Amino acid sequence: MKHLRHALFWIVALSFSYIPLSAQRQPAFLQHLHDSWVDSLMNSLTIEQKIGQLFIVQAYSTDGKTPDGVLRDIHRHEVGGVIFMQGTAPRQLEMTNKFQEASPIPLLIAIDGEWGPAFRLKNTPRYPVQMALGAIQDDSLIYQMGQEIGQQFRRMGVHINFAPVSDVNNNPNNPVINYRSFGENPDKVARKALLYARGMQDAGLLAVAKHFPGHGDTNVDSHLGLPVIKHDTARLNAIELYPFKKLSDQGIGGMMTAHIQVPALEPNTKLPASLSPNIIQNILINEFGFGGMIFTDAMNMHGVSQLYSPGEAAVLAIKAGNDMLEIVPDLDQAVAAVSEAVRTNRIRPEAIDQHCRKVLALKKWMGLDARRTVEPENLQEDLNQPGYELTRRRLHEQSLTCLINREHSMPLMRLDTLNVAVVSIGRTSETAFQKMAARYTKVDIFNLKKEATTAEVDQLVKQLRSYNLVICGIHNLNLSPAKNYGTSSAMKEVVQKLKHKKLLVSVFGNAYALDKLSGIETADGLVLCYQENQITEELAAQAIFGAIPTSGKLPVNVNAYFRMNDGISLPKIDRLKYTIPEEVKISSAYLERRIDSLANLGITQQAFPGCQVLIAVDGKVILNKSYGYYTYNKRREVDENSIYDIASVTKITGALPALIKLYDEKKFKLDMPFSFYWPPFRGTNKEKITSRQILAHQARLKPWIPFWQNELKNNGNLRTAVFREQPDNNFNVRVSSHLYMDHRNIQRIYNEIKESPLLPRIKYTYSDLGFMIFPKVISELSHSDYEQFLKKNFYQPLGAYKLTYNAYQHFPLDEIVPTEQDDNFRHELIRGFVHDEGASMLGGVSGNAGLFSNANDLAKIMQMYLQFGHYGGGSYLDSTSMAEFTRIQYPQNENRRGLGFDKPFIDNDKNTLEHAFPAIDASPESFGHTGFTGTFVWMDPEYKILFIFLSNRVYPTRNNNKLSRLNIRPAMHQVIYDALLRGPQEH
Template sequence: MKILNRLLFSVVLCLFVLPGKTQNQPEFLKYLDDPWVDSTLTHMTLDQKVGQLFIAQVYSKEKLPAGHAIFEKISRYHIGGLIFMQGTPANQLAITNQLQAQSQIPLLVTMDAEWGPGFRLTSAPKYPVQMALGAIQKDSLIYQMGYEVGSQLKRIGVHVNYAPVADVNSNPANPVINYRSFGEEPEKVAHKSWMYAKGLQDAGILAVAKHFPGHGDTETDSHLGLPVIRHDFDRLDHVEMYPFKHLIGQGIGGVMTAHLHVEAYDPESDLPASLSTNMIQNKLIDDLGFNGLVISDAMNMHGVSKQFSDGEATVRALQAGNDMLEIVPNLPVRIAAVKAALKNGQLTEEQLEQKCRKILALKKWLQLDRYTPASPEGLEADYQQAGYELTKRLLHEQSLTLLKNEGKLLPLKRLDTLKIAALSIGADHETPFQKMLSRYTTVDVYHLPKNASKEAIQKLMLELNDYNLLISGIHDMRLNVSGNYGLTPVINEVLQALASKPQIVVLFGNPYALNFLPDVEKAAGLLVTYQENQMTQELAAQAIFGAIRVDGRLPVNVNDTFFLNQGITLPKIGRLKYSIPEEVGLSSFKLNSKIDSIAELGLKEKAYPGCQVLVAKDGQVIFYKSYGYFTYDKKRAVDQSAIYDWASLTKITGPLPALIKLHGEKKFNLDLPFSFYWPDFRNTDKEKITVREVLAHQGGLTSWIPFYKNALLKNGQLKSSVFRDHPIASFNRRIASSLYLNEHYIEHIYQEIRDSRLLPHRKYTYSDLGFHIFPRIIEDLTGNDYEAYLRDSIYAPLGANTITYNAYKHFPREDIVPTEQDNVFRKELLQGFVHDEGASMLGGVSGNAGLFGSANDLAKIMQMYLQFGYYGGEQLLDSASIREFTRIQYPKNQNRRGLGFDKPFIDNHKNKLDEAYPAVDASPESFGHSGYTGTFTWVDPKNQLLFIFFSNRVYPTRENPKLFKLNIRPAMHQAIYDSLK
């Protein structure tokens, strides 16, 4: 009889396939006739068979106490599965192993993990909500997410995920689906749902589509009452049920039935679909041909529990076609009701056996016939894989949706024309959004509570009057419609008050909230992120500045202004993006461990008190980390706000970009004599030295001149004709805290250069002397102040506003990393005053040294070079000129130098690491420079690699050679190349 029933069941399954349609059956059904399934079912008692139909609720917030009710449900009532709720991954894994060990038949472990284990568990991966995924254009990423979620669930012993949500959300007032849906376009919801489900099932996790027949157009929460769907058959077929039909055709393994009433299918009663034979057996199974596992939504929800007793609801749900019932209060009552129904014929033994066989086949597919406990070893590391973060990052990034962009304001260009205020509404501190905005240019930060007083608003309006661009983030929103998504009248009041100003608004939340923000329509720019977290805030800031592409499309209709599939594409415009190594194919673990170990070695050996490292690959900053302290007393830790003395990096970031620009404008000729631009060299032995030779350190100029020594008396004291301890008359060039130089002495310095000894050969000899002079030449050629020209032509357009000479004028002393304790010349700890004595004697402004700034702003200049003059949507420097300046000029006499730029040793790749410069694998096309104070930067066009290393190795004395002896900079540089391999 059992064999006959099994054969009839298999025939019925075949008949359920719709004629003329390709129908993929759930993969686990191939095990219906498996020997383990047969044997297990044959030896099961009635109690065990009945128990298999129920899924009991478990929390993993803490370990299970002795006597917990779940133990009896397993040992006495033989439940078929568990559904885990809030807790932690480690606790859940331990409890799962504990309960599986007590169950005679392996338990089916299930979870609501709609956007990953983090949906229920703390410290677990959490992906974007489905509405955000509805906005993205690359559905392959959704498959990747599904596969990762499946792998994460499998890692802790879970077998079933109640996902995806396949509901088509067409009602903005929907209190229960809403942001959990992929949107309101049935075809897109269907395809995205399958991408998620396929990813799960390919990872070995059963996907369960919910909530059949479709919960998207309701205004009642089925947890609290019974929603009603009043659409006709045609609408239901083409909208609500369309995704489920698609998923069934593709082979999804499970479907969850909803506690809602569909009038078209049960017009004579208020029967929930989850209890409706018309809805489940007749429509889902017979008509749509679904043969997989049918699971009810939670049986404790009021959508079903208010109408029916526990026993009646249970029997009706099983009669209707559900295979398993989820979250079942009063389990003994329900089991008794099932047994009674079997006795009185409401349920048949054949039905019970078919359901059990299907459940066991699923368990066989999940390899529970060979169950092995999940291991707790390495769980935390497994859950923190950087690849998971990358998928999450890419999903959030590609979901960003731009709904307004008047006058093509975005992405922001011409930063030199903007004075920006960043306002966070609903936050009381500097937000990740504001911090990331500040990486791109100077922004002033403001905050306003959502319930701010009128006085606070008026005060804010006055403070914002001086800005020509506002970037406003709306924070602390709710994802659901409750309480107008957490919005308050104050927000509209502020938006209305700011309507006359150019404003970009970023909504960190549900786009349906735009219905409650009528004044947001007046903004020039509007960006929606769908959620608020650190990642979405940082990505939104990057989108505003064109570091990432924006291509999201609104997955729902909000109103007549903001509608389905609306979205404006924004291109990338060549600004640095901030990401993680995995996005460019590297390993975070390997890169971090390599750089960390070398940086920590330098700290341990006291090669420097602290350092900072930035690495960018393919235009993306993938490593930006600080180590140690400003000084060895460890009072101030190095962080990203630290301002460093760049030393000789000034050569390639001060005069060089100006000269490249002038060269591209045909105002500066490399092959003219230097004396053409600097008449002081005329009628001297330096008259015929060309500009090219000076820039390539090929002109025979002596390396350096200790200018300050000629300004000392024989006893080592400073000459009063040159220095004073306070500013008076012509003594107005401040070179230390209490030391001022006679401005006329600068001409004496130039005279010393003019009269300096010329070397007898034209070979490579590194020399600072020409670089002392270039600022004056640049002023002559441009007719502008040198510093102002750099600021207006280079730094401001880049948004590199920390770069400056004489840092003491522009930054708090505590933010400037000190260099040397100068006991010979300036008699103080140098902090904000240039370390180099020659640059100091020129008032801190020179071409050889003197610039200060952050690593982040140096990266902008170097990335601009790497992109051959293009950055932020503008061609700031001529590309051909950059190529000329960065090539080796005199290779025949072993001079490796470009024009101003340093280059790798010739045949560098043949050297050992400790003999190479900079890294063995730095390509011949690469270029950069090092600085005496312990700084270094290098870019490699071939590998699209940027490296910055900052340290103050001269603190407290330049006599510390350990940075060089330990080979820190080349070793770290090479470690990056090794990571590329």
């Protein structure tokens, strides 16, 4: 049998991928077996004290739980260690220090932290469950996770983590292992467990593989009974035992023995593996050559406690070869029984010495000979570092597994063709999944409770009839098999009744739950997320929209439709990704502190009542934050859906993309006289002005014309021949909530521009006038309505549905941030109508102003610019055209402008921040624009930075120039470069 076992191990090992880490045949702590500190203690301890060192007692750090029982065990039996259960990290640290101070011999502190501290402790990092990690293809992240978990636990004073679970789970009904396993392939389980363990041990934490000899193929919970693994030795060697053999070979520090019965390895059906010399001594120690720490699983579990008294179980566990016993039900009885067994030579004193020496050697390796207590200062901050969150996000992202993608339904393309409903089943309020989907395009939100009736399901299906795409999230599932993994008849009914629609489904739960969702295999798209939290919900939506790729592979066999290693790779298509600053190597704490400070400065100094700030680097949104209120009365807070008048940012958001597209199509030429496209200029002083000159603000045009002032009577009132408070067939140009203009007056505006004098010499002079005409030119050249041309070719395909003219027509007023209290022209608070008077007299649709947006939707067109015409899998503009429009046109006479786009000051890097524009470090290739209402957008292709700032600094009056005086926008912009190029340590 022994030769057969070795042969099978060798055969399986041939397929095992080499672990790119240095091999350790024996655990590192064994080097301290004969350390002088260990020898000294061994020489001074009585046999009773040595026995005490072999027990680990449990403690709770939950508020209100008393540690008196643990202190009693420490004083009475000088136990070797404490295992902490549920609670909080600060309380656990406090109790750890108290226990260490009370113990004559330093204590080993242990914990079950299978997916990090959050497995037991509140408000601590929670990494993905092991089934999710089993789907990941880049296992180096698992090593990094192990390192971080090691760092977190050591920071808390913990020395032993009873992880990783190294069982091969091949039974969907396993109630105790299941999602805690890396999967069904022993090769992959071994590799991932080893990397996890190596990471922890490289951080100084002892890793303990469990549950030897393999707890994966059972439908009995060993907490409640004694599971039986009935396979023969060939199968056990190839599957169950294989990961533990590999981990033993590679130097894992600890093994935990399971309360399971394995007849092929232990013929005594009353003897669990945890108490079996055949399994522990003969196989694990002698055959595998394992020299590390051997721990029992909790001795109060029914798999052993229903068979033996606490005393007898303890004696059998030590005789079998376990070094330390965890959570015996009656410590007094157990210690007494072991002492009696030694006295009667049932247990040899040398065996106690051997176990105790290993315990002390481990304590020496942990540095407990020098220091026991742990500093409590900044514990929560240390445990919740943003870098740890980044690893968690990356692990979740790489675990996402696409199992169905019929006709390449994902990632979603042609957003303008989609009428989208996002349904969350199992949740009654808006979910993170739905919120994230809404960032990418216009969606309608529906929710259905988990136990909905058939009538409620039918009502939902009826409501969804008009949608050509339904994105469905399945929520509120169980990770364990209980109640069919938490699935409900309503979940199955919705999927089955929508099978004739375009249906994309995300399942936030255990892979095995798929088998309980009959009909889900008919969906057009299916993404499995393995568990439910804000990160997985947001990432699932991002994957569906192509902001992130998917690469996960199913780690288990589910049913005939979903098999192990299934997984379709979804590509990313360069839509904005939403993540944290650390992903682009920026400190989130530093970035938010600096941006928050500047935003709050502007608010407290009343430079603006509120603002939105969006920052993206390399296509990743790392800050999308709102500050303050709509007005100074603080009745409505700004949020990411608040819509701002973007003023002159309209120039590069409205007229400019249309002109670049027409330029791409050879319908618009930059050096052709503009009068070729606008005949009224022919025969005037503007006949030879080129489009290039107008776009670069070098056409000698006046900056602006106060058109509305020309319609005033001597008494200051508006001429009723031009403006009235009620509309009719002629007075149908709405300029405010109660004011209408005669549409024939628009021609007078164009005539005033035509007849206006030119400036005396050619130089850079910013002007609105040419941009007011561009929409008419664009309509003529495109043979379509200007606004519809923009929506059809840009805004709707980009999913930018909050980017629009005349916001009052499309959104509730309470979503629109007001601009100025206009006491001269329109005599009202301007809200939803364009602030710019000239644009308002053109019906709110102009090339110089008029567009509204929130920062999120504005970012889509700006990111398209930054990607030189490409976004979301579509090509909107030619990259060579973008290069032409974004370069300085007339540097010879100190004109910094591109075509439509603003550019940094020439020699900007030589200025101080107070005199720079925009930021000192903005590259010469960067471009953007500002807006009169207090808006600013800037793109830098060299550093791949996008910065958007939206405010209503003109509330309540345009005479408020504090935004410029305080230099808030360039200062915020510079913060990004400081964070990216120099980091917080230099500031």
